[in-house]
Amino acid sequence: xxxxxxxxxxxxxxxxxxxxxxxxxxxxxxxxxxxxxxxxxxxxxxxxxxxxxxxxxxxxxxxxxxxxxxxxxxxxxxxxxxxxxxxxxxxxxxxxxxxxxxxxxxxxxxxxxxxxxxxxxxxxxxxxxxxxxxxxxxxxxxxxxxxxxxxxxxxxxxxxxxxxxxxxxxxxxxxxxxxxxxxxxxxxxxxxxxxxxxxxxxxxxxxxxxxx
Numbered sequence: 001x002x003x004x005x006x007x008x009x010x011x012x013x014x015x016x017x018x019x020x021x022x023x024x025x026x027x028x029x030x031x032x033x034x035x036x037x038x039x040x041x042x043x044x045x046x047x048x049x050x051x052x053x054x055x056x057x058x059x060x061x062x063x064x065x066x067x068x069x070x071x072x073x074x075x076x077x078x079x080x081x082x083x084x085x086x087x088x089x090x091x092x093x094x095x096x097x098x099x100x101x102x103x104x105x106x107x108x109x110x111x112x113x114x115x116x117x118x119x120x121x122x123x124x125x126x127x128x129x130x131x132x133x134x135x136x137x138x139x140x141x142x143x144x145x146x147x148x149x150x151x152x153x154x155x156x157x158x159x160x161x162x163x164x165x166x167x168x169x170x171x172x173x174x175x176x177x178x179x180x181x182x183x184x185x186x187x188x189x190x191x192x193x194x195x196x197x198x199x200x201x202x203x204x205x206x207x208x209x210x211x212x
Contacts, residue, residue: 003209004097005153006122008143010134011103011113013159014177015090016080018113025072026065035065043104043133044162052106052128077109080116083179085198090119092202098122098147102139104160123147135166144170155205157198164188173208175201 012018023032039059046055057070093099100123103110110126123146130139144151151171158164158174161182167174168189176191177198184190193204 002153004155004205006098006100006144006147006149007093007155007157007205008100008102008140008172009157010159010163011101011110012080012105013179014157015082015086015101015159016113016116017083017179018080019180021073021076021080025069025076027069031063031065035059035063035069038063040160040162044135047132047136049127049131049133052104052109074109078112078116080113082117083177083198087117087119089198089201090117093205094119098149100143100147101125102134102143102156103127104133104139134160135162135164135169137166137169140166140170140172155208157201158191161185161188164191175204177201 009015019032022036023029026032026035039056042055042059053070053074056073060067060069090099099119099121101114101121102125103113104127107126107128110124114121114124123143125139125143127133127139130142132138144154154172156163156167156172156174158167158176159179161184164174164176164184165188174191176194178194179196193200
């Protein structure tokens, strides 16, 4: 492929450090990880969109997290911090291709999170807007349609391990920014690149252009 016409990003794990906020809301890393794991299980099992905020609260109850934790999470949502190098990568790509987000949350929270990065997004697709949670193909496909590009001309930057399932279904070459050392789900295909940082993203994309 030539230099991709578009680069799509998972938002809450590939570009933003949402883990630290969940841990702070839960009171510890151990509690935060257990709460989030339960939330992810609910998300990926429901498929069709159910209120993100409700799933977060249901997961808190299931893991005996304080009832105030989801309120804390929402109250501090606009303080989500970009991972090191995230803004620099977006700055380097701006103007060279279209940029978009495909994220598993509500429209309100998705737009708030996307605004934490100083980027002119060409599209922001949330699970609420698509009507389905990733890894269902429809959120990715909605972003491609809105951008007017084909999967073959696009790459995806994943943060969640489950994105590997969805991007494979759509045919998106995937760079997995596995910053926190997640385990690839059983049956999920490997990404084109797996890295704990975003440093290799631009060189990989440029290599794709040279090898076309």
